[in-house]
Amino acid sequence: MNQSVMTGSCLCKRVKYSIETELQEFYFCHCGQCRKVTGSAFASNIQAKPGEIKWLSGAEHVKRFDYPGDRLFTKVFCSECGSGLPFLNKSGKKLFIPAGSLDSEPSILPGHNIFWGDRSSWFEAGLSAPKSEGFVD
Numbered sequence: 001m002n003q004s005v006m007t008g009s010c011l012c013k014r015v016k017y018s019i020e021t022e023l024q025e026f027y028f029c030h031c032g033q034c035r036k037v038t039g040s041a042f043a044s045n046i047q048a049k050p051g052e053i054k055w056l057s058g059a060e061h062v063k064r065f066d067y068p069g070d071r072l073f074t075k076v077f078c079s080e081c082g083s084g085l086p087f088l089n090k091s092g093k094k095l096f097i098p099a100g101s102l103d104s105e106p107s108i109l110p111g112h113n114i115f116w117g118d119r120s121s122w123f124e125a126g127l128s129a130p131k132s133e134g135f136v137d
């Protein structure tokens with residue numbers, strides 16, 4: 001059982017939410033859709049039991065994109081700043097929380113890298129690159 005109340009927000013802080021649910025899995029998804037929609041190497045998503053997403057503010061800025069076709073893929077985001085926000089998937093059976101949108105600490109840690117075969121050719125090189133604080137000149 002990982003029942004917990006979590007809060008989160010978007011970058012511009014117009015949208016704030018709270019969710020009470022049971023967290024099931026935390027994974028990095030390397031699929032092509034996640035790479036496109038994040039503009040990055042992978043999406044950090046927490047899968048949870050369906051539960052109510054309470055929009056504490058900015059509900060009018062919450063925009064939903066359902067990927068056409070059979071592939072269950074949805075992106076919910078702030079229409080002002082583009083930040084990812086939680087959503088119930090099309091089947092209504094799973095709740096997804098973009099981990100980076102949370103302001104509270106999740107009670108679980110990443111346990112899987114999914115769609116590993118779809119990972120970008122540069123992902124692993126990035127993991128072993130030198131670490132620095134701030135930008136590189």
Ligand SMILES: [Zn+2]
Nearest residue numbers: 010012078081
């Ligand atoms: Zn925003």
Ligand SMILES: [Zn+2]
Nearest residue numbers: 029030031034
């Ligand atoms: Zn994905």
